[in-house]
Amino acid sequence: MHMADALISPAVGGTMLVVSAGVAAYSIKKIKSELDEKKIPLMGVLGAFVFAAQMINFAIPATGSSGHLGGGLLLAIMLGPYAGFLTMSSILLIQALFFGDGGLLAYGSNVFNLGFFTCFIAYPYIYKWFTRKGLSSKSIFNGSMISAIFGLQLGAFGVVLETLLSGKTELPFRTFVMLMQPMHLAIGVVEGLVTAAVVTFIWKARPEIMEKAALGQALGRIQIKKVVTGLLIAMIFIGGAFSWFASANPDGLEWSLEKVTGTAELEAEGNIYRVLSDFQQKTAFLPDYSFKTDEDAVDLGSGDAWPAVDAGTSISGFVGGAMTLALASLIGFAVSLFKKRKRVASA
Numbered sequence: 001m002h003m004a005d006a007l008i009s010p011a012v013g014g015t016m017l018v019v020s021a022g023v024a025a026y027s028i029k030k031i032k033s034e035l036d037e038k039k040i041p042l043m044g045v046l047g048a049f050v051f052a053a054q055m056i057n058f059a060i061p062a063t064g065s066s067g068h069l070g071g072g073l074l075l076a077i078m079l080g081p082y083a084g085f086l087t088m089s090s091i092l093l094i095q096a097l098f099f100g101d102g103g104l105l106a107y108g109s110n111v112f113n114l115g116f117f118t119c120f121i122a123y124p125y126i127y128k129w130f131t132r133k134g135l136s137s138k139s140i141f142n143g144s145m146i147s148a149i150f151g152l153q154l155g156a157f158g159v160v161l162e163t164l165l166s167g168k169t170e171l172p173f174r175t176f177v178m179l180m181q182p183m184h185l186a187i188g189v190v191e192g193l194v195t196a197a198v199v200t201f202i203w204k205a206r207p208e209i210m211e212k213a214a215l216g217q218a219l220g221r222i223q224i225k226k227v228v229t230g231l232l233i234a235m236i237f238i239g240g241a242f243s244w245f246a247s248a249n250p251d252g253l254e255w256s257l258e259k260v261t262g263t264a265e266l267e268a269e270g271n272i273y274r275v276l277s278d279f280q281q282k283t284a285f286l287p288d289y290s291f292k293t294d295e296d297a298v299d300l301g302s303g304d305a306w307p308a309v310d311a312g313t314s315i316s317g318f319v320g321g322a323m324t325l326a327l328a329s330l331i332g333f334a335v336s337l338f339k340k341r342k343r344v345a346s347a
Contacts, residue, residue, distance in 0.1 A: 001070065001110075001113060001114065001152075001156065001251065001252060002095070002106075002253070003102060003103060003106040003109050003110055003113070003159060003253070004103045004106060004265065004266070005104065005105040005106050005268060005273055005276055005277070006103070006265070006267060006273065007106060007159070007163050007171075007266060008103075008105065008106055008109060008162050008166045008168075009167060010105065010270070010272050011166075012162055013103075013108065013109065014105075014108075015108075016106075016109040016111075016112055017107065017108030018108070019112060020107075020108040020111040020115075020116070023111075023116055023120075024085065024086060024089055026082075027081075027082035027083070027085045027086050028086070028335055030082045030216075031082040031083050031086065032335060032336075032339045033216065034083070034212075034216050035083075035332060035335055035339065036218035036220065036336075037336075038218075038219040038220075038222065038224050039083065039219050039332065040329055040332035040333055040336060041224075041228060041329060042078070042079065042209075042219070042224055042227075042228065043079060043083055043086070043087050043328045043329060043331070044325035044327075044328045044329035044332070045228050045231045045232055045235070045325060046075055046078055046079060046087060046328075047087040047090050047091050047324040047327070047328035048231075048232070048235045048321035048322065048324045048325040048328075049231045049232075049235045049238075050071035050074065050075060050087075050088075050091055050324075051091050051094065051095070051235075051239070051321050052234075052235045052236075052238040052243070052317050052320070052321050053068070053069040053071060053194070053238055054068050054069055054070075054071060054091070054095075055239060055243040055246060055289060055313070055316070055317055055320075056068060056069070056238065056243055056245070057246045057249070057251055058190060058246075058247055059247040059249055060183065060186050060249075063255070064250075065183055065250060065251065065252055065255035066246075066247035066249040066250065066255075067184070067186065067190060067251060067252050068187075068251060069190075069194055069195075070148075070151070070191055071088065071091070072084065072085075072115050072117070072118030072119055072151060073119075073122055073127065073144065073148050073191070073195055074195045074198060074199065075087050075088055075118075075119065076119040076122075076123035076213075077123065077127060077144075077195070077199055077213065078199070078202065078209060078210065079213055080213040080214070080216055081119040081120050082119075082216075083213075083332070084118075084119045084123070085111075085115045085116065085119040085120070086331055086332075087328045088111065088114060088115035088118075088119070089115060090324055090328040090331060091324050091328075092110050092115075093107065093327070094320060094323050094327060095320070096110075096280070097280070097283045098283060098285060098286060098320070099286055099287065099320060100287040100288060103280070104276045104280055105272065105273070105276050109158070109159075109162050113155040113156075113158040113162075117151050117154035117158065118147075118155070121150075121154060122147040122148070122151030122154070123151075126146055126147040126150055127143040128143075130143030130146065131143050131214075135203055135207060135211070140196055140199050140200050141196045141200070144192045144195040144196035144199060145196065147192070147195075148188050148191040148195050149191075149192060151188075152187060152188035153181060153184060153185065153188065155184070156180045156183075156184035156253075157180070157181065159180065159253060160176050160177045160180055170261050171257070171260055172260070179255075179256040179259050179260065180252065180253070183255060183256060184252050187252055201230070202227055205226050205227055205230070206222060206223070206226065206227050208222045209222060235317075235321045236317075236321075238317065239314070239316070239317020239318060240314045240317050241314065243314070243317050244308050244310065244313060244314075245307045245308075248308070250264050286312065286320075289312070289313055289316035289320070290312035290316065291311075291312035291315075
């Protein structure tokens with residue numbers, strides 16, 4: 001559900017960048033009390049895991065479409081809404097800049113659609129309601145399923161609303177929304193199942209992590225080595241090999257666009273679109289998660305062969321995961337350092 005720049009106007013894109021930056025600033029302010037030397041690396045590792053997981057598109061039966069994990073709810077459950085939102089912002093920035101996944105003008109919209117709705121709506125008002133009496137396999141499953149579906153429905157509707165406000169007349173509101181919402185309902189079911197499975201594993205290994213996240217507290221003396229190791233191993237296997245098995249079908253957004261307009265990619269004219277596109281082509285050294293073959297073309301792997309065994313895909317998984325881990329951790333360290341300096345200055 002990564003929006004391309006052509007789907008939104010500069011006014012809407014700019015507004016959403018400001019809105020998402022405001023939410024990020026608010027998250028930085030609120031997260032200071034719960035950051036410690038253990039939560040920072042957990043932000044990085046979870047960001048890397050979600051990056052790798054988003055590379056795997058799973059087919060939606062009988063539709064010719066596919067979907068992928070959003071990951072915002074998982075981040076919120078494990079880290080709390082503020083650290084979760086900042087980690088999602090890191091993931092989407094790495095994807096847009098270095099892999100050409102999602103537009104730069106649309107970056108604020110993508111962060112809001114994939115991060116805000118899950119971290120600040122679905123997690124606190126639905127997931128925490130299901131688990132208010134304590135964590136159990138049943139409450140985690142029910143909360144994950146309903147929250148994932150609800151969060152993805154809000155995100156899908158956000159895409160439709162942003163295209164409407166952008167004046168994209170080739171995407172009539174009623175038709176577009178009637179395609180986007182049912183498709184992302186199916187995707188939300190799969191995301192709920194995956195989220196429930198991952199959260200249940202971590203809950204059984206270290207339930208205190210989620211309890212601290214829900215209370216907005218630092219991890220303190222909680223041992224997280226087993227969880228971090230498990231997530232790193234999963235990230236390596238998912239990004240390095242499981243990504244070969246990703247469906248070649250268009251994702252829910254591309255599928256909806258193609259049904260409405262006859263093409264999965266709209267064209268946009270204007271200086272800002274051209275400048276941002278040229279800049280993104282220069283920064284995206286692994287476009288579409290594969291090697292560049294020449295200045296204008298991208299190696300898409302093995303054509304119709306499946307699994308699409310491609311060294312470029314594996315390298316993308318490793319490099320993208322490492323870059324996300326580094327950026328999310330850097331954000332955490334920067335906030336922690338600022339907090340310490342402020343404390344010393346006020347002492």
